[in-house]
Amino acid sequence: MSTLIHAQAITKRYGSKLALDDVSFEIQQGAPVALVGPNGAGKTTLFSLLCGYILPSQGQLSILGSKPGSNALFGKLSALPQDAQLDPRFSIVHQLSFYGQLQGLSAGASKSEALRVLDLVGLSEVAHQRSDDLSHGMRKRVTIGQSLIGKPQIVMLDEATAGLDPIHAREVRELVANLSDEATFILSSHDLTELERLCNHVLHLDKGKLIEHQAKPSELQTKRFMTILFADNLTDVEQRLLSLPGVTRVYMSQAKEYVIEYQKSDKQIDIELLNFCYQQGWRYRQLVNGHTLENQIFTQEKA
Amino acid sequence: MTQLHPQRLMKIAQFELVRLFLTKRGLLAVAAFTICWLLILRYPVGQAVTIVSSPELAELAKQVFGAIGLSKLLQWPEAELAMYWLIALYSFPLFCLFLCSDQIVGDKHRGTLRFLTLRATRSEILLGRFIGQVLILAALLAVTLFATLAVMAFRDVALLGGGINRGAIIFFYLLITVMPFVALMTLINTFASSARLAIVLAVLFFAVGNIMVGILTWQVPMFALLDYIFPGVQINQVAGQNSTLFSSLGIPVIHSVVLLFIAQRIFVRSSL
Numbered sequence: 001m002s003t004l005i006h007a008q009a010i011t012k013r014y015g016s017k018l019a020l021d022d023v024s025f026e027i028q029q030g031a032p033v034a035l036v037g038p039n040g041a042g043k044t045t046l047f048s049l050l051c052g053y054i055l056p057s058q059g060q061l062s063i064l065g066s067k068p069g070s071n072a073l074f075g076k077l078s079a080l081p082q083d084a085q086l087d088p089r090f091s092i093v094h095q096l097s098f099y100g101q102l103q104g105l106s107a108g109a110s111k112s113e114a115l116r117v118l119d120l121v122g123l124s125e126v127a128h129q130r131s132d133d134l135s136h137g138m139r140k141r142v143t144i145g146q147s148l149i150g151k152p153q154i155v156m157l158d159e160a161t162a163g164l165d166p167i168h169a170r171e172v173r174e175l176v177a178n179l180s181d182e183a184t185f186i187l188s189s190h191d192l193t194e195l196e197r198l199c200n201h202v203l204h205l206d207k208g209k210l211i212e213h214q215a216k217p218s219e220l221q222t223k224r225f226m227t228i229l230f231a232d233n234l235t236d237v238e239q240r241l242l243s244l245p246g247v248t249r250v251y252m253s254q255a256k257e258y259v260i261e262y263q264k265s266d267k268q269i270d271i272e273l274l275n276f277c278y279q280q281g282w283r284y285r286q287l288v289n290g291h292t293l294e295n296q297i298f299t300q301e302k303a
Numbered sequence: 304m305t306q307l308h309p310q311r312l313m314k315i316a317q318f319e320l321v322r323l324f325l326t327k328r329g330l331l332a333v334a335a336f337t338i339c340w341l342l343i344l345r346y347p348v349g350q351a352v353t354i355v356s357s358p359e360l361a362e363l364a365k366q367v368f369g370a371i372g373l374s375k376l377l378q379w380p381e382a383e384l385a386m387y388w389l390i391a392l393y394s395f396p397l398f399c400l401f402l403c404s405d406q407i408v409g410d411k412h413r414g415t416l417r418f419l420t421l422r423a424t425r426s427e428i429l430l431g432r433f434i435g436q437v438l439i440l441a442a443l444l445a446v447t448l449f450a451t452l453a454v455m456a457f458r459d460v461a462l463l464g465g466g467i468n469r470g471a472i473i474f475f476y477l478l479i480t481v482m483p484f485v486a487l488m489t490l491i492n493t494f495a496s497s498a499r500l501a502i503v504l505a506v507l508f509f510a511v512g513n514i515m516v517g518i519l520t521w522q523v524p525m526f527a528l529l530d531y532i533f534p535g536v537q538i539n540q541v542a543g544q545n546s547t548l549f550s551s552l553g554i555p556v557i558h559s560v561v562l563l564f565i566a567q568r569i570f571v572r573s574s575l
Contacts, residue, residue: 048574051417052421053417054575055572055574069424069425071308073421075422077421079421081414081417081418083414084414084415084418085413085414085415086418087409087410087413089326089327089328089329090321090322098314098318102311102314102315102419103422104310143418146418
């Protein structure tokens with residue numbers, strides 16, 4: 001795997017406000033990367049730095065060996081910046097074709113490319129309309145489409161599914177999943193379940209500081225976790241689950257949801273857990289192997 | 304200016320032309336411009352020869368034009384072109400402050416500039432937009448000039464040959480004259496928050512700036528040199544065909560280069 005992005009000791013100040021504090025990380029080519037954190041944590045600042053919209057106060061940032069905003073990155077890195085809109089005076093296909101031409105495509109090829117990306121986001125029928133004629137969700141999908149022009153290596157989507165209805169949000173997730181072999185996506189979202197589905201590597205920003213997570217458990221860990229969400233409110237769950245062999249700790253993470261800590265062993269403890277639930281007459285809705293991303297982040301922010 | 308790719312530069316400039324001629328708002332601006340110029344062609348330009356050929360009015364014109372240094376214009380056989388030259392020389396710079404008020408500020412406000420900067424350098428966007436605006440003004444100048452030549456040919460077709468030659472020279476001088484005004488709007492666009500504010504700042508720059516320089520010059524005459532910070536400082540000299548080549552062409556070109564350089568330095572460092 002090759003390193004796509006290397007950030008070293010990045011600090012960004014707006015006057016006296018510290019937006020990013022000595023942030024260092026590396027992003028490798030491959031599965032989508034999640035950028036999470038509460039409002040004001042510095043996610044959009046980090047996106048803007050990676051896109052070259054703003055300059056860091058201190059630190060070094062390298063994308064594919066070039067500085068952000070460098071012409072070497074044109075066509076290789078694209079983004080959906082938060083709240084950015086197309087020009088309402090031109091048709092969508094005209095603008096997307098123009099972007100394609102700036103990326104070096106011919107007039108004909110850029111128009112075909114514009115129609116291809118509109119098809120990817122399910123909006124071929126609005127190609128000749130202006131962005132003002134579209135709903136908020138459609139405009140968002142069009143701008144996601146613009147980020148896919150010319151098949152870039154890195155695609156950064158800031159709050160890509162915010163404001164989309166569940167059907168279209170799911171379509172965008174599927175699109176990202178389908179294209180993850182061609183490009184490395186960096187996604188920021190408040191929907192942690194969405195990010196958990198798509199991403200392995202998680203960059204968690206809080207008050208300008210960075211904490212990295214692996215959303216999926218490492219094979220090297222000796223302690224293992226499962227998170228189970230029940231359909232109903234139950235009593236005495238912790239005590240009863242502790243009676244299962246290998247289980248060392250059980251606690252309620254939020255309403256109807258319990259985290260089960262157990263020792264790594266050869267036993268199929270998940271099967272035993274489900275059998276136990278069946279015997280107790282407990283209906284469950286979801287069983288997660290490990291901590292949910294939401295719990296990891298919530299625990300971190302509360303710490 | 305660094306990192307300029309000619310193809311991207313021209314694509315951005317071409318896009319500006321489309322903005323004016325193929326969008327509703329652009330076409331409305333062209334329609335308003337056309338109506339104004341139809342009135343100018345019908346009355347001042349159309350009546351130019353009457354003013355010059357009438358013995359009483361000609362004498363008055365000679366006195367007035369002579370007093371303000373325009374007597375050379377009365378010697379032009381193409382009276383319509385002389386009138387066009389004067390009107391265009393003073394009106395186009397003013398017009399371009401309005402026409403070029405939204406070069407990047409609207410895109411910056413809307414976030415469209417964020418899509419563009421992933422595909423073109425900031426210098427290319429800035430210079431491409433400037434070139435686009437100059438091309439638009441060139442197109443509008445050419446159309447009005449052709450219409451003036453048509454009015455002149457309608458009166459006396461024999462003047463057409465000489466008129467075309469003089470028209471080409473006028474076109475070139477007018478285009479160079481408006482360039483620093485476009486560049487000034489490019490510069491103001493790098494820090495203004497709206498197109499309307501850009502116009503207000505430009506008007507304030509000329510109005511308040513001239514008053515301040517006037518006061519300073521009154522105190523210390525050497526401050527008269529500060530007049531050279533204003534685009535169009537040479538227009539009065541150029542109008543009467545009394546200026547040197549440096550004054551007519553050199554000053555506006557230097558103004559344009561300096562203003563664009565400052566704009567570029569500000570724009571590459573600004574946050575989007």
